[in-house]
Amino acid sequence: MRGRPGGRTAAIECGFSEGVRSVASQDSKPVVLLVDDSVDVHRLLCARLRHEHISLVTAESGKEALEALKTHTPATILLDLDMPGMDGFELLRLLKDSPATHNIPVIVLSGLQGSDEKVTAFDLGAADYVTKPFDMAELRARLRASLRMHRLLQLLAERAEVDGLTGLGNRTQFNKRWAEKVAECQRYDQPLSLALLDVDHFKQINDTFGHPAGDEVLQGLAQLLLAQCRAVDVACRYGGEEFALIMPHTTAREAESVADRIRRAIAAVEWPRHPETPVTVSIGIVGADGAAAAAGMTPESWLEAVDRNLYAAKHKGRNRVMATALGTPKLGIARAG
Amino acid sequence: MAEDKPPAPEHREPLRSQYADDPEMADILEMFVREMPQRLEALTEAWKRRELEALRHMVHQIKGASGLYGYPSIGQAAQDLERTLRQLVERGAAVGPPQLQSEFNRLLELCRSMSVR
Numbered sequence: 108m109r110g111r112p113g114g115r116t117a118a119i120e121c122g123f124s125e126g127v128r129s130v131a132s133q134d135s136k137p138v139v140l141l142v143d144d145s146v147d148v149h150r151l152l153c154a155r156l157r158h159e160h161i162s163l164v165t166a167e168s169g170k171e172a173l174e175a176l177k178t179h180t181p182a183t184i185l186l187d188l189d190m191p192g193m194d195g196f197e198l199l200r201l202l203k204d205s206p207a208t209h210n211i212p213v214i215v216l217s218g219l220q221g222s223d224e225k226v227t228a229f230d231l232g233a234a235d236y237v238t239k240p241f242d243m244a245e246l247r248a249r250l251r252a253s254l255r256m257h258r259l260l261q262l263l264a265e266r267a268e269v270d271g272l273t274g275l276g277n278r279t280q281f282n283k284r285w286a287e288k289v290a291e292c293q294r295y296d297q298p299l300s301l302a303l304l305d306v307d308h309f310k311q312i313n314d315t316f317g318h319p320a321g322d323e324v325l326q327g328l329a330q331l332l333l334a335q336c337r338a339v340d341v342a343c344r345y346g347g348e349e350f351a352l353i354m355p356h357t358t359a360r361e362a363e364s365v366a367d368r369i370r371r372a373i374a375a376v377e378w379p380r381h382p383e384t385p386v387t388v389s390i391g392i393v394g395a396d397g398a399a400a401a402a403g404m405t406p407e408s409w410l411e412a413v414d415r416n417l418y419a420a421k422h423k424g425r426n427r428v429m430a431t432a433l434g435t436p437k438l439g440i441a442r443a444g
Numbered sequence: 445m446a447e448d449k450p451p452a453p454e455h456r457e458p459l460r461s462q463y464a465d466d467p468e469m470a471d472i473l474e475m476f477v478r479e480m481p482q483r484l485e486a487l488t489e490a491w492k493r494r495e496l497e498a499l500r501h502m503v504h505q506i507k508g509a510s511g512l513y514g515y516p517s518i519g520q521a522a523q524d525l526e527r528t529l530r531q532l533v534e535r536g537a538a539v540g541p542p543q544l545q546s547e548f549n550r551l552l553e554l555c556r557s558m559s560v561r
Contacts, residue, residue, distance in 0.1 A: 151513075
């Protein structure tokens with residue numbers, strides 16, 4: 108994507124260089140992609156939407172739009188139907204067929220007044236339809252409505268991947284991220300470790316001190332995990348009292364060290380509801396130095412191996428870390444309190 | 445098509461945009477007016493070469509643009525000319541109806557009289 112020569116400026120103005128044009132943006136502003144072969148429409152919308160809280164990206168054809176979508180994720184697409192080459196309907200079909208762009212609301216712009224066009228557009232998945240010449244106030248209002256809708260959909264999607272109690276990613280997110288990281292490890296030959304943490308005697312805590320106490324333990328553990336996490340790590344609530352910590356670029360030995368820090372920190376906490384009863388965790392870890400060590404592993408088989416280490420940690424007395432490195436036979440590292 | 449005749453020079457009333465007093469539109473209006481001579485040149489070229497479809501496409505774009513920039517009379521003139529051109533293209537006729545020349549002249553005239561203020 109070629110931008111304006113001289114780079115982006117702080118003021119919101121449209122660059123008119125060849126190809127995909129973009130307006131200077133701040134990261135938090137929703138992106139709106141305008142697809143229209145008329146430079147006049149671009150100029151008009153740049154001028155009229157100048158004060159909206161958006162970052163306007165413009166494309167003069169379906170092809171340019173597809174290019175722009177490689178680097179931008181719009182919150183709404185304004186799509187002109189009547190374009191030479193790939194027309195609006197064709198692009199709309201492509202957008203709705205691709206999982207990456209399927210959920211982006213599309214507002215269709217058309218010079219044609221007929222209801223046939225409208226029906227086709229809606230049937231193909233357009234969210235809204237505005238006829239040209241458009242009333243600017245109306246277009247602005249419809250655009251805002253679309254951005255509101257998109258924001259709600261985003262929140263819904265986020266909520267579906269976040270654990271309500273702890274704020275960590277839930278199992279769905281874990282599965283997604285773990286698969287990604289395993290693939291990266293194998294593709295780019297990078298170290299990777301996975302830790303599973305399980306609260307010791309959790310049922311007893313709930314039974315003795317009540318469920319609110321149990322909830323607080325889980326929340327506290329989540330906070331601790333996040334505090335120990337680096338930006339690249341992924342901490343998730345894996346099950347009722349089980350957590351997963353994905354540590355990219357980390358060998359088994361390094362992971363073991365991080366895990367032991369967490370283990371000791373948790374054991375040292377004085378819980379408000381039961382200050383005389385500390386809580387401990389058992390931790391299983393399996394790490395790989397790189398792609399060779401991880402060869403032949405799938406996300407599931409790796410996870411199973413971690414689970415076996417967690418089981419071993421529990422059986423050896425709890426409140427301990429059981430870590431092994433892939434590709435090294437039976438060379439385990441165990442640390443206990 | 446009728447013999448080419450450029451419109452006789454006459455005193456033109458400046459054609460103001462509906463958005464002439466709108467500060468948001470000032471920059472882009474100025475651009476539109478400034479670039480119009482180029483558009484008219486391309487239009488005249490296509491006319492001379494009898495490239496009807498190319499001409500129709502350009503007239504169509506002027507129709508759309510004039511609406512955006514607040515020149516409805518230009519939009520109307522463009523629409524009339526476009527309709528006539530479209531019929532001509534569809535019929536594959538070699539000779540245009542009498543109104544073709546006057547519609548063309550009218551459009552040029554209005555476009556030339558555009559002013560920003």
